[in-house]
Amino acid sequence: MNKLELNIRHRTVSILDKYFTGESIDYKKIFAVILPIFVDQAFLILMSLLNTAMISSAGVAAVSAVSMVDSLNIFLANVFIAVATGGTVMVAQYKGSGNSAMVSKTATQAISACTIFSVLISALVIIFHTPILNMLFGKADADVFQNARIYLIGSCLSYPLIAIFQAVIGSLRGVGETKPCLNLSLLMNLTNTILNVLLITIFKMGVEGLVISTILARVLGMVASLIYVLKYNESIRFRFKNALHLDLSILKKVMFIGLPFAAEQIFFNGGKLLTQTFIVQLGTLSMTVYAIGNAIMMLYQIGPNSLGIAIVTIVGQCVGRRNIEDARKFIFSLIGLSSISFVFAGLLLLPLFPLLIKLFNPPDEIVPTIFTLILISAIAQPILWSPSFIMPSALRAAGDSNFTSIASLLSMWLLRVVLGYILGITLGFGIIGVWVAMIVEWGARGIIFGWRFKGKKWYAHKLV
Template identity: 35%
Template sequence: MTLEVPAKPPAEIPAKLPAGKPAIIWDNSALWRLIWPLVVEQILSITIGLADTVMVSGVGEHAVSGVSIVDTINQMLIIAFAALATGGAVVVSHYIGARMVQKSRTASRQLMYISFAISVLIMIFTLALRRPMLFLIYGKIDANVMASAEIYFFLSALSYPFLAIYNSAASLFRSAGNSRITMLIAVVVNVLNLGGNALLIYGFGMGVAGAGIATLVSRAVAAIVLTLLLVHDRVSGISLDGLFKVKLDGPVIRSILKVGIPSGVESSMFQLGKILTSRIFASFGTAAMAANAVAASINSLSFMPANAFGIAMLTIVGQCLGAGDIASAKRNTRKLMIFTHSSVAVFSILTVILMDTGIGLFNLSPEAHVIARQLLLIHCVMSPVSWPGSFSLPNALRSAGDARYCMFVAAVSMWTVRVTGSYFCAYTLGLGAAGVWYAMVADWCVRAVFYIRRWTKGRWQNNQVLAET
């Protein structure tokens, strides 16, 4: 069915404005307004996650282990929400760039419908099979850890629909170039999460259940607030006015899924590959496992601005291509890639300078400290060269509707270079834990080569993102 729109749209926003130029002129000032709130969001997402782990650790090791193993599964399950949000962001950005206001509103509503429907299905599946899933992935584990994991998994599953709605609504704001509102909501919600953890874990002694309830409530607040803001918006191209009069638009949904499904498959395989390679560290002992965990935590800090640039690329390139302005899409992609390379290089240099101090905060054994230092050096040398082309540039290709190519390259590289290469380097070449990280950066290099070649050849310009009208 096709979504019906009002016969007479608001006077200040006609149904279709003259195309030819992006809805926003992406000069340095506009880029700054979009990007700095995204950087703050990235910082919050990492620091709050660390704070959650620290707070629940007061309950005991069984609580930390239970939350940890559930979060690993959660990452695989909620990838679908982020992928759908990516698909929606690309389609809505194209419609905004093309000045097709009513279509961008239609796409905004369709994104909310399919995100909610898919998240409810995943929630029901998880609630029904959470215990078998834990046994299937982790086998027999300590009874106390299993009890904590089941409680946290149950509450996490209840939050999936809220998380899906939040991700979709946030992506719509970003598609319109408004990342400030999502940053402000993220600040409020994270304060609620921390306050809820403190009250429920320490005040009421609810342990893991307290952490799960705090997460559920904070995600619900985020989803409800952002949705209400969009529903009461009567003017912009991302308005959800009429959201509750549900009517589906098949062509628009297919446009969203055309980007969202390949992105979801790619991300899911990436997470699965990480799980498979992480098992290698267990074979080299506790020191290797601890070193890998610490090095990964420190690494995540160095990619905060770079991740923000990648998210911004979806909006900027999408709007430019929607307006038919390929030259602006190319120019802004080059600019954002320069920013990304520069930020990764700066943070890598800082990591090298502060490496021993940072590792020292985790109270590792001397053996683990040495391994962590080796892993970080591998990362710091290679990431400025290979990471931006491997993780940021693909967003420009996805904005051009080239998501299937990104999925294919990522899948082949993950299994042939990263997974197979990890076992070969670690065991056959005898490089130990460092072998996994050598394979990881090799995977980044391979992806970067293919993505850069795809972009420079211009094959992405032939894709059709928007549904035919």
């Protein structure tokens, strides 16, 4: 190694020590948490992009139906993912405080709670699927509506499978074991993609093929995750007999974090769904623009989304040790890293737009509108997205769940929904007006959470 290489290495280590090392945890452990999550998120989003591109071969009606129902799926799935997040926060804080017995008990109870919530949600949506679809998408074309019905019922059948998987993954992330999370996620999502290629591209089964591949992949993911925590993991020590016995004292703490977050997700994604109903009024092409724009924008968010997930473990463990100085330092550092990630993504992906758009085979007349949406996002995300989404994850990891949920709900409904309607429908700016309202809402959220972070109340909750 020559002198220049040694100098570069020394400066890199010095920067990493300055921003990512504290008394609680050093930069090596932080990046050991982040990197598997990054690979996982990259794979998930690339596969989602590929799946959207594959389903586009079944026509605009199929793309629109899948996009609409996926918004509803996210809305519903986030209820049990929120409960899993409550488990992640509690597990991380118990891990930080050194209480291994409570790590195991809390993880087990979180898995049980997620299972119960997901079964209830799945049953209710299957029973009432027709009025739900009529309420949300009644103005959609008949072929879009029929595809949406098939996809919604199939998705509901898979909710308990993905809920158990997410609860196991959340608990493993809480103790900082992100490598097995990556392996389990790769197994499930690779299976899903291979089955999609087989059923959608080769056998031309359209939305029915998407449903079958989703259910089979999630069965495999659930079984593999349970086998791992039953036989191969020492931190969680999951046992079925313990899962069948609900411990109300532990569940109460998990729900203290999980329920406000679940309520936030219900209303936050409910606002997104309401926004979708504006877009339905604008026609099938506008729905397709929105679906493709969101799919491409997710590529820009691979790094920042990873940091938003990792920060729960990192800040949770710092707060479990009551080291608030470290927690503050890492929150600043990870938000900065997120903004840098957006800049790199923009420089890399904007020139590739002509290639990316070919994946979706959209009608030529909507391509300029899609590019406009992506350009607006690429400019706004480095400044506004990171404090808007990474900061609340950090506050929630410290136990500040009520404030973050209320603030998110108010900003969503007052800005993204109301302003979206005014700009998109009333003033006639269409899909671009709806998109701009979303950007404005990011800015407002960032200001609110930044103000909260300056004070002391966000870390005043003693959960462990």
